[in-house]
Amino acid sequence: MSRKVVRSSKFRHVFGQAVKADQCYDDIRISQMTWDSNFCTVNPRFVAMIVDASGGGAFIVLPLNKTGRIDMSYPTVCGHTGPVLDIEFCPHNDNIIASASEDCSVMVWEIPDNGLTSPLTEPVVKLDGHSKRVGTLSWHPTAHNVLMTAGCDNVLILWNVARGEAMVRMDTVHTDMIYSAVWNRDGSQILTTCKDKIIRILDPRKGTVIAEKEKPHEGTRPVRAVFMSDGKILSTGFSRMSERQVALWDPKNFTEPLTLQELDTGSGVLLPFYDPDTSVVYLGGKGDSSIRYFEVTDEAPYVHYLSMYSGKDSQKGMGYMPKRGLEVNKCEIARFYKLHERKCEPIIMTVPRKSDLFQEDLYPDTIGPEPSVEADDWFAGKEAPPILISLKDGFVATTKSREFKVHKSLLKTTSGSGAGQANSMLTFDVQSLNKELKDLRAEVEALTKRVKELESKH
Incomplete structure (x- = not known):
C-alpha cells in the first residue's frame, strides 16, 4: 500500500480567523446589486463598500479604526446617478478612489485624511467614454494615474486620469461583455475574461491580443482569471x-491546462486573490461562507490545496488588504474584509509561529505605494518594475501620500496650448475648490458692479 508523502510547506497551517464583534463595521446596508465585483476595497487607511442608495449610486468610505455600529446618517460618496458596480483605491495614494457605475461613467474621488464629514458629490475627475454600464476598473500597479475601465459595451479603455483623457480604446477586441480585467505585476500586460468564453492576454498600449484561450472552462457561467x-x-x-x-495555464502553450481541479457544486463565481510574495491564492465565492486557499508551485500538480476558512454567514463581496497594511509582528499574511447583508467583517490569515521576531521568509520585500513611472511616460512606452519596500519595521503610512495632480485643462471646456497645459498643474481637493469658486463668483460680481458704476459716471 503506497502512502502519499505529505508535501512540506510553511503555509500548510495558515489559520483564518474572524475578528471580535467590536472590530467589525456594523449596520451598513451593503448593495443588493447582482454584480460579480468585490463590492469592497481597502488600504492601510480606509475601507470602502458599495451601499444601497435611493435615487442613485453610492459607496461609504470609513477610516479603518472606525469600527462598531455605523450611524445611518454617516456621509457617503454619492455623485453617480446609477448604482455603483466597482470601486478601487489608487495604489499610489491612499486618499484616492475610483468608482464605476451603471450610469456609464467612471469617477475619481479624493477622500479627506480623516474621512468624510459631509456627503461627497463632486468627483475630482469624471471619465466619460463608455456607452453602457461600466462594471470593472483597475488602477495600474506601477504607473501613476493610469486607470483601466471595462464596460458592458465590450469596450476596454485606458485613461490618463491626470488629463482626464482616454489614451487607449479597445473596442474591437471583445465580442461580448467583459467579465474581468486585471494587470500583471508590472502592468505590461492585461488579462481579460469575457462572455464570449475567451481569456485574452493584451498588450495595453497597442491594444492588441498577445495570446488567447477559448473555453478555458466548459460551463456557461462567468470565468475569472x-x-x-x-x-x-x-x-x-x-x-x-x-x-x-480552478485551472492553471501556461500562455506559451495554451492548448491544455497544467492542472484542472474540480472543487464543488457551488453556484457563486469564485473571486481569486493572489499574493505574489507567498504564491498563495485565495478563492472566495459570492454567496459562499468560506475562503479556500492554495499554494501555487513550479511542480505538478502546481496548485496545492492548503485549507479553508469557514464562517457562518455568506459573503456578498470582499476587500483584500495590500501587504503593507498587515500586522507583520502577528505573522499576518493576508486580511480580507468580508461583506455580509449589513456588516463588514475582517478575516485575518496568519501563519502561527512561536517567535515574535520578524519572519523574513513570510515577508519578502513587497510592492510599496511609490509609483515607478508617470502616466505620460508609461503611455509613451516606458516600462518600470514595481518599487519594493521592506516590511521589517512594519509599514508606516506617511501622513501625506503622493499628491494627486490634475492638469488645469480639466477645469476648462476648451483646451488651450498643449505645452502650457502640461506644465500648469493644479493640486486641489474638492472641498477647497468649491470654496474658491464661491469666492471667485463674489469677486466677479463685485467687479461687474464696479465697472457699471464707472461707466455710468462717464
Missing part, C-alpha cells in the same frame, strides 16, 4: 455539469 508572478494564469470557472473549477 489572474496572472501568477511567473506569467502563468490561474482561472476559475464552471464545468459543463456546473461544478466549480
